[in-house]
Amino acid sequence: MPAAARRLQPPLPNTWGLGYPRCMDAVPKQPPPGGEDLADERQLVARLRVGDGASYEQLVRTYGGRLLAVARRLVRNEEDARDCVQEAFLQAFRNIEKFEQRASLGSWLHRIVVNAALMKLRARARRPEASIEDLLPQFDADGQRIEPEAELAVSLELLERREVREAVRRAIDQLPDGYRNVLLIRDIEGYDTAETAALLGLTPGAVKTRLHRARTALKSLLAPVIRGGKP
Amino acid sequence: MKAEKTVFKKLSALAMRTMPLMVTCQELEGFMVDYLDGTLPRAQRRKFDLHLRLCPDCWRYLEAYQRTISLSQAACRDPDAPVPADVPEELVKAILAAREKDA
Numbered sequence: 001m002p003a004a005a006r007r008l009q010p011p012l013p014n015t016w017g018l019g020y021p022r023c024m025d026a027v028p029k030q031p032p033p034g035g036e037d038l039a040d041e042r043q044l045v046a047r048l049r050v051g052d053g054a055s056y057e058q059l060v061r062t063y064g065g066r067l068l069a070v071a072r073r074l075v076r077n078e079e080d081a082r083d084c085v086q087e088a089f090l091q092a093f094r095n096i097e098k099f100e101q102r103a104s105l106g107s108w109l110h111r112i113v114v115n116a117a118l119m120k121l122r123a124r125a126r127r128p129e130a131s132i133e134d135l136l137p138q139f140d141a142d143g144q145r146i147e148p149e150a151e152l153a154v155s156l157e158l159l160e161r162r163e164v165r166e167a168v169r170r171a172i173d174q175l176p177d178g179y180r181n182v183l184l185i186r187d188i189e190g191y192d193t194a195e196t197a198a199l200l201g202l203t204p205g206a207v208k209t210r211l212h213r214a215r216t217a218l219k220s221l222l223a224p225v226i227r228g229g230k231p
Numbered sequence: 232m233k234a235e236k237t238v239f240k241k242l243s244a245l246a247m248r249t250m251p252l253m254v255t256c257q258e259l260e261g262f263m264v265d266y267l268d269g270t271l272p273r274a275q276r277r278k279f280d281l282h283l284r285l286c287p288d289c290w291r292y293l294e295a296y297q298r299t300i301s302l303s304q305a306a307c308r309d310p311d312a313p314v315p316a317d318v319p320e321e322l323v324k325a326i327l328a329a330r331e332k333d334a
C-alpha cells in the first residue's frame with residue numbers, strides 16, 4: 001500500500017458525509033541508508049577514523065546524492081546547495097570521532113547538511129519577512145469561520161501532474177523564510193518539534209505556531225490546486 | 232463576506248458559547264498541530280473531536296489542511312528528480328580536493 005493511502009483510524013463516524021479527512025502522509029523519516037547494512041556502516045566509520053583515503057570517497061558517493069537533494073530543497077540554488085554539501089562532508093570528516101553509533105550515519109549526515117543549509121540561508125541577505133496575515137483564517141465575534149472551506153473534489157492523483165508539483169513548490173517558496181524553513185524541516189525533512197526547535201534556535205511553542213501558520217498560509221496559496229482547478 | 236448566518240450557524244455559535252466542553256472554531260486552530268501529531272492531551276482531544284462532529288466548516292478545513300501537508304510532501308519528493316544516489320562527479324572531486332586542503 002503506498003504511503004499516501006495510509007490513514008489514521010477515524011475517531012468519528014463520517015458525520016458530515018465527507019469521509020474522514022485524509023491522513024497526511026506518514027512524515028518522511030529519513031530512510032535508513034539504502035543497501036548498506038550496519039556492519040558495512042561500522043566498517044566505513046572505522047576506516048574514516050583511521051584516515052583511510054578511499055573511505056572519504058566512499059562516504060561521498062554513498063550519501064552525496066541524498067544530501068544534495070536535501071540542500072536543494074532548503075537553499076533553492078544549485079551552487080549554494082553544492083556548497084552546503086561540501087561543507088557538510090568537510091565537517092563530517094573533521095568530526096567523525098564525535099559520531100555516535102546510536103544514530104545512523106545517514107541521519108547524522110542529514111542533520112549536518114540541514115545545519116549547513118540553515119547557516120547559508122541566514123547568511124544570505126533576504127528581503128524582510130513579508131506578513132502572512134492575509135493568508136490566515138478569519139473568525140467572527142463568535143469565533144466561527146468567516147470563509148468556510150470549499151468542498152474538496154479532487155484526489156491526490158492530481159499530484160502525478162508535474163505542473164501541480166511545481167505550483168506547490170513555488171507556493172512553498174513564497175512563504176517568508178521564517179515559516180518556510182519550519183515547514184520544510186518539520187513536514188518535509190521529517191524532524192519532530194523538539195529537533196526542529198533545536199535546529200532553528202526556536203522554542204517548541206514557536207515551532208508549532210509557525211508550522212501551523214505556514215501550513216495555513218500554504219493552504220490558502222494552494223486553494224486553487226486543492227480544489228482541483230488550474231494551479 | 233457579511234452574509235447573514237444561517238439558522239444552523241447561529242445555533243451552532245450558541246452551542247459553542249454555552250455548552251460546557253465546547254471550543255470555538257478559533258480556539259480549535261490552536262490545537263491543530265498537536266492534534267495531528269497525536270500529542271494532544273486526551274481531554275483536549277475529546278473537545279477537538281466533539282467540535283469536529285458538530286462543525287462541518289472545521290471538518291472541511293481540517294481536510295484541506297491535511298491535503299496541504301500531503302501536497303507539499305509529495306511535491307518535494309519529486310519522482311522526476313534525479314535518483315538520490317546521483318551525485319555529480321565534479322562535486323565528488325571538489326569535496327575530495329577540499330578535504331586534502333583541509334587535512
Ligand SMILES: [Zn+2]
Pocket residue numbers: 145255256259282286288289290
Ligand atoms: Zn468549527
